Amino acid sequence: MNDSIVKPIQAALFAKNIYVLVDIRLPDLAYTLVKSTFKDELEITEKSFTSAKTGGPGFIKSTTAFGLMAFGKGAYEGHAFVILRGTKKTFPADWLTNFNLATSRSTRGQLVHDGFNQAFLSMRAQLKAFITDFAGRGVRTVHCIGHSLGGGLATLCAEFLEANTTLKPYLYTFGAPRVGMAPFATSLTNSLSYERMYRIYHRTDIVPCVPFWPFVHAPLQEKEEAYDYFQPSAGSFPAIKMHDMKEYVKTIGKQGWSELRGKRDEHFGEQGINRWLNDKASVSFHVTNLEWLDKAISYVVGKCLKAMGMAMSNAFSATFTLMDRLAYILRKGINLATAISDLVLNLIRKMMSMLGMKPILEKADATHAFITRIFQQMSARVGAYCQRALDSVLVNGQGM
Template sequence: MNVTENNHLIPKDAASLARDIYAVQDEFLVKAFLNKPLFSPKGREKKTMSAEVGSRLINTKDGFGVCALGAEQEKVGNQDTSNRHAIIVFRGSTTANMYADWISNFRIGVETSSTGLPVHIGFNSIFMSMKDQIEKFLNQHNNKIKYVHCVGHSLGGAIATITSDWIKCNYSTKEVKLYTFGAPKPGFEWFARKLTTRLNSESVHRVFHSTDPVPMIPLYPFVHAPIPGTGTHLYSSEALLSADAHDMRLYFDSVKDPEASWSSLGDPLPSTSYDKLVEKWLASDGSVNPFNPKTWEWINAGLEYVIKKILKVTAISLQAGFSGCITLADKLALILRKGIEYSAKLSIWVVRLMAKIMQALGMKIKQKAEELTHFVIRYVLQTLMNKISTVGKQAIKNITKY
């Protein structure tokens, strides 16, 4: 098994796992997948997992991933090889299950995870349907395992993230490593921060192409781990709306150099979370280009900035109140409208944010705060979410026919 001196999978191997795991729907191809030199040759030391995906109306159970022990390895430098590695890999979306995966992807809501943190309801539901299978595998080989590697692309990356948090909480002596490619955001900021602390930032490898739309969804308050940090940003020339940058085969091509290390990958990417940068963008009179992926990143950063600004001075809880008919757009609209009503200073920032969003969506801009009713704000936010989701769906559609 090829690992670095810090007991991490090398980028090429992590990417090959995330690419080839799509074969879990075919029994013959699963055997070929498990013949990789990364895995133990002993069949009894692996488990193919199935998951329930979709909703109450369209629900199916099919192959979703693999748990397996890593192969024995030769000593590399001063690397500790006295304990074995476990590898847990999850596939991304497929059309083979009546589009049930798509329902899980875009079932955007929040619920409390098994570790007590706010996460995406669709992703968490898939994880929970596999939790007992993962637990059985880990318990069966508990004394053999010191390192657990969780890997996935797209939807599989979100599930790998939630899985890594659960494993670290329930098997605290294990060293858990996370590798995701083009994954959507799996939970709120509280989840991302706790995950980063539990695993440590060096063990979280989030890889994304600059024009891949899927890592941009869902919008704030969903965020990525590690925090602080931006992940491994890879340049991509593919157009945002073509969604080609989401293809796992392209991700593999970007990291396939066997000499590449995690520290050597990626382009410098300045964070857009700094208050002064976001304020400058919100206050600028420049035009907004909806075909530039940076536009949607700035909108997300602006939404985060304004929401946090309002929450600091009001008694509203961001994580409460998602029961019943309250949607994410409803909740954010309530907070933004509260900011308008609270003070003139907050009102200015809400107006600026909504103007940027409406311009990006090709809507007529509302110039006055009184025009931004709860209904209008909710409509704009829902339209924004639908726009981002449409691009994300196209990206996912492009990878479902491997």
């Protein structure tokens, strides 16, 4: 194992212990408490603290102590760390599942979730200042670590560090939501490489399921057998506690990175997606089916766009909302060749089944308004589970 890589349990403890910042009520105690928490690994100064402004559209934004940008010591001499936590209460789950949310451009010019990007931009000046000390401190390795929203922001920090330094960061995330669209995930995967990206997520953690497609996770899972850090968890239905960092620490235990890989038993290839869509059996609302649904949406929309002569990269960059564009494309698809029309109708029927509706749908009934309503209901269902998960971990001193 490369000595530059942080071991799984250490990365998990960094992500868990950064939540000490949630418990700080008096600013004067921050320095002492954080220095004590990370005394063996990090050199903590008053400049180490990172703040970020968070909050969705229409919500009051707040700036809070969000993490650390610190230099390693002892075994981590020559290493730099960006460790970020989830935020508390100001980042509602329904924003993550809202198809009408905005997008903006990342450091490399790729479309990303605007809420994550705005929070990242609020800490960018601190990140720039942190970088200026790299040469003088002999930094040869940099690590970006985060849980939940903190994982999303760590992803954007990794992109920025790769673009603005000579170093290629290591990225470690736990239960993180999706940050950007496919071009962002492709760009980041190519610039960092699979070997430097460690995305750990439990089967029944609902947060990694949002935001819905066209947002996707990085790294892209073209090499999922070798570089997928999916972790099985009991059952298939969303389990609130499986988003908690304590559960991730427990899951990891003493395992190394190689032991944590290749545990997925579902494989979402084209043949499997077609089989899932064409299966007439009813499907329930659980996280495995949400993954199938996500892959199926991507597959069906791709088929529609190809038939329409439109590139995927252009389809969701217009001024229309994501929901409007998605409903428009699928409605157009119904009027295309029979094979594509059947795919679209089967996709909508699957969603109806997952929502507890009778999956009976004729071509004439699949109007733009109907398609929009089905996606809105699915979004609300996922949002409700997501909010319950976040409310639960807030009780344990953690948050989104």
